[in-house]
Amino acid sequence: MQAQKFDVLIVGAGPAGAACAIKLANTGLAVALLDKATFPRDKTCGDALSVDVVNQLAMLSDKLATEFSALAAKVPSYGVKIFAPNHQHVDIPFFHKNQKSCGYICQRLDFDNLLFQHLKEYKNIQVIENCTVEQVLPQADGLLAKTNRGEFTANIIVGADGAHSVVAKHLGPIKVEKDHYSAGLRVYYEGVTSFHDDNYIELHFFKDILPGYLWVFPLPDNKANVGIGVLSEVVSEKKLNLKEVLQKLLQTTPNLQERFKDARPLETVKGYGLPLGSKPRNISGERFLLTGDAASLIDPFSGEGIGNAIRSGRVAAEHILNCFEHQNFSAEFNRAYDKEIYRRMWKELKVSHSLQKLCRYPWLFNFVVKKGNQSKYLKQFLIEALANVEIKRLLTKPGFYYRMLFK
Template structure:
C-alpha cells in the first residue's frame, strides 16, 4: 500500500472534549480528518459535570467566537464557588476568583448537553467526516500509515489521535499506559431531583468523610432543580477495603444526618453509574510513532479534584500544533511527536504533582479539620485558600510543614 490509498490524513478516535478541541483547531487546515465515536450524539458521559474556569478560558484561547457561543449555551448553570466539608462536618465556603473570560468562574452542565454542544461545532466542518455509532475493533501502525478497523469499515490515515477516554483502544494497541490502582480512581454517579440546601451561588460541594479518605463524596447542583451526586476513591483503596461503591453511596445518604435531611424528599433519576478516572499522578509516554494520546486517554485528570475537561481541551489544543508541525515536515516519528509530551508536562505537570500530594494529605483527617476550622475563624487564611484555587505556587504552601505551624500559633501567613 502507498500514499495514494490513504483515506485520511488523521483519524481521531473519540468525539468528547479532547477530540473536539483537536479537530476544531485543525478545521482550517488542509487536512482530511475522520472522527470515530462508538456512541451517537447526543450521548451521556458519566462524570461530575462541573466545568472549571479553565474550560471557558480554553474556549476563548481556541476562538473568541467559540467562547461567546458557550456563554450563550443555555443548558448550564453558573457556579461561583466550592464548599469543602471536613471530616468533622464543619464546612468552608470559598468563592472562585473572577476568570479572565466569561460571566462566571465556573459552570455545571450535564455532559449529554455539554458534549453535544461541542459536537455541533465540528459536525459540519468541510474537512471533517464523523462516523458515529462505530466501535473500533483493531488498530495497526504500518510503515506507510495507520490501519483502523471498526465494526462497519476499514480506514487508513497518516496519523491517529487517541481521545477515547479511560479505556482507550488507541493506547491499548499503540501506547504504553497501564492501569495502576494507585494512579486510578473509581467513581460512581447518580442523578437526583429534589435535593435541598444548596448555596445561593450554586457552589459545588466536596464532602470529605473519614470512611472515604483520600476520596470524597460530591453534590453538584444542575439545571432544572436536579443534582449530580457521587463519590470517588483511589482504586487501590477500594480493593484494599473491599468496598461496594454503590452501597457506600446509598449508605452515606441514609446515615449522615446532614445528607439525610437534604435528601428526604429527593428522588433518584437513574441507577448508580460507575466509571474510571485515570489520574495524572505519574508521568507517562503520551505519544509514539504516528500517534498522540489526549485527555483521559493520556491520564491527565487532576488527582485531587477529579476534574479532567479543562485538561482534555488543553491537550487537544496543544496536540493540534504538533500535528500541523508533523504534516509540514511529513515526519510522524516518535522522536518528533515526543515534543508533544514535553509540552503537555511543561504546562500541566506542576499542578498535577501538587494535586497528587494534596490528595495524599487527605489521609490525615485531623489536618483537614484543623485547616477548615482555622479558615472559618481567620479571614486571611480564608483569603489565602481562595487564591490557592487558581495559583499553583500558592498551592505549594499546603505541602510545607511551616504553613501548618503558622496556623497553629496564629502567625501571619
C-alpha cells in the first residue's frame, strides 16, 4: 500500500495539534492531523481553562471563539481560592487588563471535541481518527510515519501527542526527569458542596506534598473535578501512594471532609504525567517540531498546560509557513522555533519554577496567605500578580518578604 503524501503531519489532535492545524487552514498546504483516539474522547486533566486560553481562541478563529461562548458544558470561574498548609485561605479574583475577568472549567471531553469538530470545516486539513503512530523515520526528502492505518509522508511533522510523545521518542532528545516532572491523579465527583458563589477554583497545599497541591474545581450539574499533582521526585523520596494520599486528605482535612461527606466518585481514579517547563529544552530538529506537553511546556507552579499548548501550536504553524517559504526544514533553521517559543514563554516559566521551589516551605506559604488576608495592599498585589508576570516575579525576591515582615 502506497504512503499517503502530505506537506505537514500533525500527530495529536488536542489543543496544541488543533491550534497548529487551524492556523495552517486555508494556506494551501496539505495537512494531515492524526489522533489515536476517536472523538469525543476523555483527557485526564484538571479541566481549568485560564483567561489566557479563552483569549487565544479568538486568535485562532472568531468563529471558534463564538462556538466556545455558546458551549453549555462549562462553568465560568472568576477567581482562585488558595489554601495554605495550615488550612487558612485567601481568595484572589481574576483580572485581565484591570477588568474583572473569568476563566472556565470545562471537561476536556467537551473542550477538545469543540476544537476537533471545528477543524472539519477546513478543506486542506484531513483529520484521521483511530490512527496510532507507531514509528517515525527520516527519509532523504522528508519523513515517514508508520501507523495502524497505513503510512504517511510529509516535509515536516509536529509532535502534539502529549507527555509520552511518539514523535519525541523517535526524533527528539526529551527524557523524563523526576525533578522536572509531576505525577497527577483525577477523579470526577458529584455532590461536593460549598463552592464559592463565583465558582472559584480551589488549590489546597499540604505540607507532605509540597510543592504539589490538591485541587477541587466546580463543573456543571453539581459535579467537580478533583485531583492531586505532586512532583515526581517527591513521590519517589517519600514513597507516596497518591491514591491513598488523595483519599486521606479528602476524608480528614477540616475544610474538605464535611464537603465530601455525601459526595460520590463517578469514575475510578485516573493517572497522568505532567512534563514541566522548568528548564529550557531542545524542542525541534531535522523536519520536526514539538508542541504542548510533548515539548514540556506545562507551568511548573500551577500545572496549567492548555494555554501554552495552544500558543505553541500557533507558533509552530507560523514557523512551518516560514519553512515552506524558504524550503528549509533543517534542524538549524528550526532552532528559530525554539527561540520564539522561549521568547514568549520562558520568562513566566522561569518565575513559576522559582515559585515552585519557594512552595517547599510551609511556613512561608502560611505567612503569605495570612498577610494576604490582613493587608489590602498585599491582596491587590496578589490579584495583579496572577495576570502580570513582572509583578509575579517580585514574589521570588527576598526583599518582598522582608517588606511584608517589617512593614
